Amino acid sequence: MKNHTSTLDIVKASKSKIEDTDFENLTFGKVFTDHMMECDYVDGAWQTPKIKPYGPLQLDPSAKVFHYGQAVFEGMKAFKDKDDHIWLFRPDENFRRINRSSERLAIPAFPEEYFFSALEELLKIDKDWIKKGFGNSLYIRPFVIATEEGVSAAPAKKYKFMIICSPAQAYYSGEVRVQFSEKYSRAADGGVGFAKAAGNYAAQFYPTNLAKDAGFQQVIWTDANTHEYLEEAGTMNIFFRVGDKLITAPTSDRILDGVTRKSVITLAEEFNIPLEVRRVKVKEIIDAAKSGELKEIFGTGTATVINPIRGFGYAGEKYELPKLEDSYAKVFKDKLMKIQYNETEDKYGWRYAVK
């Protein structure tokens, strides 16, 4: 994976913006580093990747991404350890997933050697943007968009694969309460829910706004057919702790195969936490909340790592979760971050050194 032979065109920015950046007061995903990676697909092939100064794209108004939503993305993070070494966390998972997403949206696969050589070079050039300290990271956003001109509803013949990077502190602030969806849906069987397809996200904004109006920060989506089963939160997979047992929904063509999710599943075994990967009934979670057996709900995702949920709403009722000293959420988050920041052993080989 690290034996790169592909060429790479590099044009450096004449001046860095880093001095103008307040790293103590970052809004998530608003500030970008000095450089970006851009690679065009034309004439049936991905061309030489370019690293160049971060700046605007010029696209025809008829570019297919604007009309038919042919766009997929990934979310990753780079971490800097105490010795100024830079680490990625399971980047092979993100690489494979963006190509799975692309396949489902009829976008050509991106070559592995281009992805890793360009990403690592980009991180080295913008390494000063990665700040040390637990919680600090560089959020990395690889994405692909259809750039071909023309409004006929067919897959494009031209694409852009890009990587942009944004310095990040912790993603969420404040307590998070979620609403279990009773009417709206995120994904259909046989649809694109498992893909990080751009259109999956826009579809969630309106129902999420309704949930916000009702006093919640996010929605936990239920299955579109019956709304009886809890699936995922749109930007996070979801885990439920009932008694000492952890439960999470299986991945499917509706549910994203989250990297943090699968890492938590592995760690649960290491920690001897009983875990069931199976469909989760709304009713069983409500019953567990009422009987006091529901101890925790938390979300997992690259941006948030582990996001504890303080309470939830369903069918007009609101439920609060207990405040635990020894929460699973805390245990997993601590372990994952220690792995990510090179502060503990990495027995699964999840860390990836950027050298």
Place this chain on the structure above:
Amino acid sequence: MKNHTSTLDIVKASKSKIEDTDFENLTFGKVFTDHMMECDYVDGAWQTPKIKPYGPLQLDPSAKVFHYGQAVFEGMKAFKDKDDHIWLFRPDENFRRINRSSERLAIPAFPEEYFFSALEELLKIDKDWIKKGFGNSLYIRPFVIATEEGVSAAPAKKYKFMIICSPAQAYYSGEVRVQFSEKYSRAADGGVGFAKAAGNYAAQFYPTNLAKDAGFQQVIWTDANTHEYLEEAGTMNIFFRVGDKLITAPTSDRILDGVTRKSVITLAEEFNIPLEVRRVKVKEIIDAAKSGELKEIFGTGTATVINPIRGFGYAGEKYELPKLEDSYAKVFKDKLMKIQYNETEDKYGWRYAVK
């Protein structure tokens, strides 16, 4: 509707591209007229619409349309009659629908007076691009995209509403055969299938490619829950003629409320064609095909008007439809086009004069 008071900024192109355009050999949606309409949403309001020379957009790589698919569109046509008058067909339906689509994707509604004044002015400026003759038209593509910079997964605060126009001949060439979907889905209950959301289209490309590999041109989507009911074709609503009776699926949160579809429903009554708007079982269509009662299948949509289907595939079997002299498809297409081109009475008030 036609009493416009809004202002409009107009910058004309220095040189027309019309002489370079071969109107006898147009590829659908590839060539655009000299001008376009652009209107920005910033600071909580739509600003003054602009008509300006057709040209590229400059967007930040983090613009939300690229990452979260906040994008909706419409398809309309302008027609020129024998006396050089320009007509639209039920544009109020498209205007209302783009705002319904926008609402579902958390995009602010566009003002009616801006839409009509800017569209009509654009058509007048580019009127030479609308060619006379049955089948010739100007395809009009209004669309909205989220332009705000930043990769946090939340509705944008900045948008662009645009109208671009492309001269068109007939949309489909050759015979069209469709595959009834058995596995893949277009939309979920509680999802965005009823909206002209960009992401709905990208999601169809991969299954449509599989159908093409199997010898079909399009997919007729079935309901995601059971795949037992026929819904729509993604860019067309679908009608089935069994004996003398016409059947089409009801609109829902999964099925687009097509303008051509609803016009056909109205005309069916005028023509005394028995019509049932109800769920259509795959099984009843297969049975009708086997017994010889299935006479026609046709799609309806702005680009194609009425698109006769020659055959279909399901569960590994292929079915051919009879060639009828007196097809409903032909009757509807002829009537609709005569209304569109101002060659017959317009008793429903569907024509809209651009003056």
